[in-house]
Amino acid sequence: MSFTPPPPPVFTRENYHIWIVKMKTYLQAHDLWSVIENDAEPPPLRANPTIAHMRQHAEERAKKHKAMACLQNGVSDVIFTRIMACDSPKQAWEKLKEEFMGTDKTRQQQVMNLRRDFENLRMRESETIKQYSDRIMAIVNSIRLLGVDFTESRVVEKVITTLSEKFESKISSLEDSRDLSAISLSELINSLYALKQRRANRQEENPEAAFQAKASEGSSVSAKGKKPWHNRRAKKCKEFGHVEKVCKGKPKEAAQQQARPAEDLQA
Known part of the structure; x- marks a missing residue:
């Protein structure tokens, strides 16, 4: 099957972390990412090469020029002036990375700050679980864009351990039926919503169960030092x-x- 990728994404000085991910995928689609990583010339032709060998060697040598063309066309004219003197695509890539992403030390500091924000996150009483998970993923994606691996299981663990108290019974029910160490974030959210919907349906069918549920909520308030209304x-x-x-x-x-x-x- 033939595949023609769209034109390269154009970097205009904003959202560099997003552009670099898109451009890396674009270069991989054209089989050009290896010249950014290695910046090495292909080995010389052996004696008495065949036409196929000569063609392959020429294609390998041309990859650097193709990768440089992609980078030059993937930035605005203002950004192009920063890399027009670079001799190789790897040099151009690293120059853009250093200027717009910062040095390794700067990136490490950014990651530390984002990790601290992640650890301090707690669910607000007024939030839905979807709103809370979106807040978490905004920080996680910022960390990932800085080149740091952040596993799905770590995100799920964060959500489970910092949900508000009203989700405790739902998490307990979910633990009985699912392995929470292997569940994805989307599965967790969908499962919690499904549990909430099933309980709402049961309460509509059985008003007495709804009354008992409210009474149990009152008891939980009593544990904090307040008497439930019926006492x-x-x-x-x-x-x-x-x-x-x-x-x-x-x-x-x-x-x-x-x-x-x-x-x-x-x-």
């Missing part, structure tokens, strides 16, 4: 099951005080 006593009527704001009863002492003036008048 709290209103100050006015001294009855359980509601709080002061919704209490319609009057204090007995207040009722007795209202009755006393009438008795005094009769006396």
